[in-house]
Amino acid sequence: MGLLKALLAAGALALAIGVSGTTSAFAVRTDLVLGVTLEPPHLDPTAGAAAAIDEVLYANVFEGLTRIGPDGEVLPDLAESWTISDDGKVYIFKLHSGVKFHDGTDFDASDVKFSLDRARATNSVNAQKQLFAAIDTVEIVDPATVKITLKHPQGAFLYNMGWGDAVMVAPESAATNKQRPIGTGPFKFQNWAKGSSITLVKSDHYWGDPVFLDKVQFRIIPDPAAAVPAMLSGDVQAFPFFPPDAVSQLQDDPNLQVEVGSTEGETILAMNNKKKPLDDLKVRQAISYALDRQAIIEGASGGLGVPIGSHMSPSSKAYLDLTGEYPHDVAKAKELLKEAGMPDGFKATLKLPPPDYARLGGEIVASQLRDVGIDLEIIPMEWAQWLDQVFTKKDYDLTIVSHTEPNDIDIYSRRDYYFNYQNPEFNKGINELNLTADETRRDELLEKAQKILADDAVVGFLFELPKVGVWNKHLQGFWKNAPIQANDLTKVKWTD
Known part of the structure; x- marks a missing residue:
């Protein structure tokens, strides 16, 4: 009997160890470290234009x-x-x-x-x-x-x-709310380590469907050179808006999933339409002809951006393909500058915010404009500077930025917007659009609006910003596309 008891006890111990080992090995995680490129200037979505605010807080807090x-x-x-x-x-x-x-x-x-x-x-x-x-x-x-x-x-x-x-x-x-946001969402704010991370934790008293994650840290990683090893090491498990130009270094890793989708991010070479010589249509047209979109896409978005000729996402059913209106044509650009009284070109500034699409794209744009006689002084800026000088005070010549707000073609009708553009015909169309619910008529008005913007060469239309998402293969619930600027974590969970 003593031997039998010993054998039974040993078997029970082995079973316990096996169960314990299985539970430990396959326990589903409930924490997440998520990489973001930009740090928000503050944490109140109702008081700022920066996309980085919504990327942390929308639908979450x-x-x-x-x-x-x-x-x-x-x-x-x-x-x-x-x-x-x-x-x-x-x-x-x-x-x-x-x-x-x-x-x-x-x-x-x-x-x-x-x-x-x-x-x-x-x-x-x-x-x-x-x-x-x-x-x-x-x-x-x-x-x-x-x-x-x-x-x-x-x-x-x-x-x-x-x-x-x-x-x-x-x-x-x-x-x-700018420093300590209080919302109704499934996650509540816990901590903001300036320059490093923002941490959210699960709200115990959420009114809706409970989320799967207990804790999410948004790790701020502005440098693609740092984002790659962070993902490869597993220190960061998800990067839903990964720098496109660096994603090739991750595509062969069997532990990672890469998803390339679309955004609402019209990436443009914005021009100050009231500042000489950019107030001259021929000068703006010359700039548009000088741009080689494909070269910019290759250098600023890892070749993943989609060329655009208007302020509308190619994924929209109202999108009008106007990329052929200003094909890359150096001779035509020079001819227009000559007609505008500037055969030797001119000098201007190019103020660039932090994202890679702007900094990398800016170098390429400056080189392309140099080929037609336009000499750009590149001025790198942090977001706070850019928002103050360019967006608010309109103190700029040219800049590169991606407008990630959804369906925002109406920005060109705003009286004090930083483009300094006014066209009564365009404004009339936008006013009618705002009053119209019929989808067919809305599409007609949107197509007309796109054509006016292209004809006026208000900005240099470059490409639609791709959404490149990278995350651990055991994670699910992230959005492939980005119809809005958000990292909605309400359905994100780890799987076995």
Whole structure:
């Protein structure tokens, strides 16, 4: 009996060890280190134009009445449903009940009114204030019901309410969201180590479907030379917006998955249309003819960008292929400069923000323009400088930037926008677009708008920024495409 007991005990011990080993070996992780190229200037999506803000916070910490899905579709979010009046001017939103902000305060209709009134106020600092321009009144029907009346029908209103700039904030915390964001999302803010990382943790009291991850650290890695070893070593497990020019170094790693998708990022050589000599159409056309898009794509996006000739994503059904309007033609560019009274060209500045597409692309653009007599002084800038000097003060000649906001062709109609461009015919078309819900007519108006921008050579259209995602092969739930500027982690999880 003693021997039998010993054998049984040994077998039980071996079984226990085996079970323990199996559990340890195949335990599913719930943490994630995710790489991002740029550090946000602050953490309030309703008070800044930088895409890096939404890349950390959209759908994770902050939510809106609606949200944009992975295919660009409009989905319910804090509003579980809505009705629209026959004249298209009155929207009644029914809100989810039991929703709380991360500081424990309740979310209800008063927060919707506060958020929308704040965004459209005269002193609003919202970077996309025009999203709310059609709103006439916001009324609280009851704590779970909001009535929004528009000045006129707006075909894109539900879509606009899904932007990061339209997320809901609370009056108790709105003033401090830049440093300590308080939202209603499935993750709450834990820590920001400036220059290093931003950490989010799972909210224990989230109103919606629970997320799989308990903790996410957004690791700030601006240098592609550092991003590659971070991914190869496993120190960083996902990099959803990986630098395109460096991805070739990762494609053969069997532990990594590489996905190449599309974005809404129209990458342009922006020009100050009121600054001489760029106020001359022939000069802007000369610059457009001087650009060799394919060479820029090869050097600035690892060959993965898609050439564009207008401010519209090629993935849009309203996209008009105008890449043939200004083919690379050095002789034509020189001829136009001569007609503009500058046969020897001119000097100008090219102010470049930090992303590789801008810095690498800038070197190539400067070389191409030099071939036609235009001498560019390259001025590298950090984002804060660029936003202040170029975007806000319009103190620039040329710059390269990717506009990643969705369906934003209307920016060319804004009176004080940094392009300094005004065309009454274009503005009229955009105004009609804002009043139109019929999809066929909207497509017609968008095609006309694209043609006007190309004819006026407002900017040099370069390429659509590719979305190159790299992550551990055991991760799933990341978006392949980027219809908005976001790293939505609500469905991301580790698998065995």
